[in-house]
Amino acid sequence: xxxxFKRMILIVLTFFLTSIFPDLTVYAEPIPIDQIYLTPxxxxxxxxxxxxxxxxxxxxxxSGTKLVNPAAESGIRKxxxxxxxxxxxxxxxxxxKAVLRTYKNSHKKELTAIIRRDxxxxxxxxTPVVTDDGTISLGLYLKDHILGxxxxxxxxxxxxxxxxxxxxxxxxLVDERLNDEGVIKRAIVTNIVKGKKGxxxxxxxxxxxxxxxxxxxxxxxxxxxxxxxxxxxxxxxPIKAREEVRTGAAQILxxxxxxxxxxxxxxxxxxxxxxxxxxxxxxxxxxxxxxLSETGGIIQGMSGSPIIQDGRIIGAVTHVLLNDQTxxxxxxxxxxxxxLGIEISK
Numbered sequence: 025x026x027x028x029f030k031r032m033i034l035i036v037l038t039f040f041l042t043s044i045f046p047d048l049t050v051y052a053e054p055i056p057i058d059q060i061y062l063t064p065x066x067x068x069x070x071x072x073x074x075x076x077x078x079x080x081x082x083x084x085x086x087s088g089t090k091l092v093n094p095a096a097e098s099g100i101r102k103x104x105x106x107x108x109x110x111x112x113x114x115x116x117x118x119x120x121k122a123v124l125r126t127y128k129n130s131h132k133k134e135l136t137a138i139i140r141r142d143x144x145x146x147x148x149x150x151t152p153v154v155t156d157d158g159t160i161s162l163g164l165y166l167k168d169h170i171l172g173x174x175x176x177x178x179x180x181x182x183x184x185x186x187x188x189x190x191x192x193x194x195x196x197l198v199d200e201r202l203n204d205e206g207v208i209k210r211a212i213v214t215n216i217v218k219g220k221k222g223x224x225x226x227x228x229x230x231x232x233x234x235x236x237x238x239x240x241x242x243x244x245x246x247x248x249x250x251x252x253x254x255x256x257x258x259x260x261x262p263i264k265a266r267e268e269v270r271t272g273a274a275q276i277l278x279x280x281x282x283x284x285x286x287x288x289x290x291x292x293x294x295x296x297x298x299x300x301x302x303x304x305x306x307x308x309x310x311x312x313x314x315x316l317s318e319t320g321g322i323i324q325g326m327s328g329s330p331i332i333q334d335g336r337i338i339g340a341v342t343h344v345l346l347n348d349q350t351x352x353x354x355x356x357x358x359x360x361x362x363x364l365g366i367e368i369s370k
Contacts, residue, residue: 064330085155120166213228298356
């Protein structure tokens, strides 16, 4: 899925969530900037977040000679959240299946459904359809989790930061669609879809079952949480204050094949004066011939790739221009650390 940001900008990641996770522990005292050392990431990570049970679409069900759409008849529609069905709280698709198994045995005619729509709870009735083969169906396509691929930005002690921008459910109505369960997992890049003008490329990756971190915050500048296993084994690096960042040569760390993190040359073409938090403080251009050859520039899945200048971490990749895959934006590392709970003193 592609999302256009303001007219020409693409969010690099392929899905979005919202900030509802429990707060991270805020570090008690400001830390002098010259004492902050982050281990740079660049690894591709899989991200899995549980959602409430959301209606993706509805469909007609054949029963005998008739086609019946129980969802349409009940008024349930795409984007609704199912909160309760037949008196049972619904937290997962398995809960819906359990209700239907009971229905099969009791042969009820109608089920009471409580749904959430536009911030309001609504009550309706829905009648499941019994198909010719005995299947019980509500005629609903449902989802209860979101999967995606992004890039680890840094680790700091037992914490991590990734993505460089907030993630949201692509429905756009995200505030109440998410549960507070989110994890990051190991992933390897299996293929690259090269980007071209007007068509963003993307990393194709395989996500492994093992969890390496628990998401605790999902903010404007990325996701943050606790590490269960550190997969970034490079040496820690200092950071640059945003006032020190300059135009000119820099590098990004990212993966384009397997799990090998590599450095690729970029040029910082604009540094914005941002006294308040934002995620487009750095305008960057890919100048590395190999990366341009392999990916066409910045592609989906590179969100969070750390940006390095003069041996110090300055930020992370966040966006790519839709009409120019070689050019994109980044967020200052200071803002990511602020959302991690670290106050910097200069």
